[in-house]
Amino acid sequence: MARTPADLAGAEPDPPFEITFDGRPVPALPGQTIAAALWGAGILAWRTTRRTGRPRGAFCGIGQCFDCLATVNGERNRRACLTPARPGDTVTTQEGHGHDRLAV
Amino acid sequence: MTGSPSEPYDLAVVGAGPAGLAGAVTAAELGLSTVLLDASGRPGGQYFRHPAPGLGATRPGALHHDWPAFTALRRRLAASDVTHLAHHHVWTVTRRAADDWTVHALTGPDGDDGKPVRIRARAVLLATGAHERHLPFPGWTLPGVVGAGGAQAMLKAGLVLPGRRVVVAGSGPLLLAVASSLTAAGAHVPEVVEAAGYLGYARHPRALATNPHKLVEAAVHGTALARHRVRLRPRSAVTAVHGTDRVEAVTVSRLGPDWRPLPGTGRRVPCDALAVGHGLVPQTELATGLGCATRRTPDGTDALLLDAWQETTVPGLWAAGETGGTGGWQLARVEGELAAVAVTARLRARPGLTTGRRVRDLARRRDRMRAFAEAMAAAHAPGAGWTGWLTDDTEVCRCEEVTAGRVREAVDDLGARDARTVKLLTRAGMGWCQGRMCGAAVAALAAAGRPDGAVPPSPARRPLAVPVPLAALAALPEDPDGPDGPEDH
Numbered sequence: 298m299a300r301t302p303a304d305l306a307g308a309e310p311d312p313p314f315e316i317t318f319d320g321r322p323v324p325a326l327p328g329q330t331i332a333a334a335l336w337g338a339g340i341l342a343w344r345t346t347r348r349t350g351r352p353r354g355a356f357c358g359i360g361q362c363f364d365c366l367a368t369v370n371g372e373r374n375r376r377a378c379l380t381p382a383r384p385g386d387t388v389t390t391q392e393g394h395g396h397d398r399l400a401v
Numbered sequence: 402m403t404g405s406p407s408e409p410y411d412l413a414v415v416g417a418g419p420a421g422l423a424g425a426v427t428a429a430e431l432g433l434s435t436v437l438l439d440a441s442g443r444p445g446g447q448y449f450r451h452p453a454p455g456l457g458a459t460r461p462g463a464l465h466h467d468w469p470a471f472t473a474l475r476r477r478l479a480a481s482d483v484t485h486l487a488h489h490h491v492w493t494v495t496r497r498a499a500d501d502w503t504v505h506a507l508t509g510p511d512g513d514d515g516k517p518v519r520i521r522a523r524a525v526l527l528a529t530g531a532h533e534r535h536l537p538f539p540g541w542t543l544p545g546v547v548g549a550g551g552a553q554a555m556l557k558a559g560l561v562l563p564g565r566r567v568v569v570a571g572s573g574p575l576l577l578a579v580a581s582s583l584t585a586a587g588a589h590v591p592e593v594v595e596a597a598g599y600l601g602y603a604r605h606p607r608a609l610a611t612n613p614h615k616l617v618e619a620a621v622h623g624t625a626l627a628r629h630r631v632r633l634r635p636r637s638a639v640t641a642v643h644g645t646d647r648v649e650a651v652t653v654s655r656l657g658p659d660w661r662p663l664p665g666t667g668r669r670v671p672c673d674a675l676a677v678g679h680g681l682v683p684q685t686e687l688a689t690g691l692g693c694a695t696r697r698t699p700d701g702t703d704a705l706l707l708d709a710w711q712e713t714t715v716p717g718l719w720a721a722g723e724t725g726g727t728g729g730w731q732l733a734r735v736e737g738e739l740a741a742v743a744v745t746a747r748l749r750a751r752p753g754l755t756t757g758r759r760v761r762d763l764a765r766r767r768d769r770m771r772a773f774a775e776a777m778a779a780a781h782a783p784g785a786g787w788t789g790w791l792t793d794d795t796e797v798c799r800c801e802e803v804t805a806g807r808v809r810e811a812v813d814d815l816g817a818r819d820a821r822t823v824k825l826l827t828r829a830g831m832g833w834c835q836g837r838m839c840g841a842a843v844a845a846l847a848a849a850g851r852p853d854g855a856v857p858p859s860p861a862r863r864p865l866a867v868p869v870p871l872a873a874l875a876a877l878p879e880d881p882d883g884p885d886g887p888e889d890h
Contacts, residue, residue, distance in 0.1 A: 307459035327455025333559025358551030363833030
């Protein structure tokens with residue numbers, strides 16, 4: 298029986314690289330989104346809500362719910378479940394709103 | 402260039418899941434110049450979602466029963482003249498005439514690369530699929546609670562799990578598939594919690610008997626789940642989530658026939674994640690924005706109303722797959738193929754195409770699978786009593802953090818009787834997701850204030866199907882045929 302998803306899919310990935318989350322190094326595999334890399338490190342929340350400051354992370358996993366918004370390399374409101382992880386990406390918890398990119 | 406204002410494509414297909422893929426390759430094989438736009442970087446849609454090449458999956462089909470059917474479609478796509486535009490997020494479709502359409506898209510993985518495009522075509526096939534339906538419950542915003550489809554998507558593409566011990570809950574056939582995938586990937590699934598009773602299927606023996614492949618699928622999942630000692634809990638729901646900053650346990654309660662939780666039946670189940678969903682909602686906003694009519698499906702969603710040739714009520718606009726009602730990938734593939742034949746018959750004035758044996762066979766299969774889908778939908782239609790598990794402080798709208806108490810206040814004290822009025826009074830449904838996550842719940846809560854309690858049709862109205870930065874609009878090149886272009890002078 299497969300013990301991990303990677304075993305199940307017979308994954309032989311290219312070498313992992315590092316991104317950081319709130320300053321802490323997190324390994325990522327080529328082809329993973331930022332949300333997948335964070336889940337892989339056991340991190341489930343990377344945003345706090347605007348009213349009550351509660352933690353949120355990926356929910357719908359397909360770019361529809363916008364709960365997984367993160368600040369990536371200083372740019373706010375990136376959907377972590379769609380954004381590919383790139384070597385050296387700096388991901389920070391997005392606190393409250395960021396109106397600079399979402400125009401609707 | 403084909404698709405430019407001077408030379409439009411024959412057909413623009415939106416969505417590269419089973420319906421869109423089948424539609425695009427069939428159209429191209431019939432001689433239509435075809436463009437296929439898709440938000441993802443790889444074709445397959447949600448069902449055939451798979452890892453990016455960098456993950457080096459030597460068994461990418463390990464999470465799919467039907468992988469060869471997808472690779473066959475992918476080979477046909479590679480061998481065809483279809484222009485496949487990956488990472489294209491379609492935000493609106495506009496119509497100048499029945500044979501003159503423009504598809505507007507943002508580009509980039511997150512629609513973020515600032516280079517919007519416009520594609521002209523003589524016909525459009527919408528294969529935009531569905532997103533998951535969610536019914537809120539106390540604690541569902543806690544990290545570790547994820548969509549059942551979301552857990553499946555993250556697993557299929559990213560090879561990751563939300564936790565090691567994952568309860569699967571909600572309603573619908575997807576739950577068994579998700580539980581099966583999670584256990585195969587190494588998670589322990591202590592329970593699958595299903596709000597409906599599976600006996601509901603027994604009321605539709607004819608639809609079941611004529612769709613034996615569905616019984617085989619169910620048996621495969623059932624066997625896998627039994628092997629992993631997964632307990633199936635029908636007529637039950639998660640009515641509370643425990644934990645401070647992430648999931649530590651859930652409470653599972655028994656439900657009455659109308660899904661009202663039975664007092665005193667709650668059991669605490671330790672887990673570190675919960676994958677939850679209550680069926681699928683057709684993504685219809687591109688079509689409803691153009692005035693296409695919808696129909697109410699047996700499980701209470703609004704799907705596009707289509708004729709026998711998959712055409713919407715707006716001539717020149719076709720649809721296939723879940724946009725016309727949830728039905729699974731095989732139905733989607735058949736509908737995509739049928740639509741492509743119908744589009745070709747129209748554009749090439751070849752009515753003979755629609756009378757051949759291949760088409761009759763496709764139509765028969767479509768009707769049979771659609772009948773099964775409607776029977777399944779009826780069995781998993783949410784019971785009106787589900788709102789009984791909401792506490793006043795349960796968040797209903799995740800984006801705007803609007804609680805059930807505030808929605809009820811809008812209904813009971815301020816007289817709101819539909820989702821739109823609730824939205825105007827409370828902001829529920831006004832946030833980033835534009836009501837995709839809370840829409841079903843808000844509509845049900847608003848309907849509680851109506852004399853008949855029925856949920857009025859409220860098909861998705863989202864003039865912009867994805868968020869569009871103003872900078873992207875400003876970056877659009879002038880449309881030479883637009884309102885200020887030569888055609889109007």
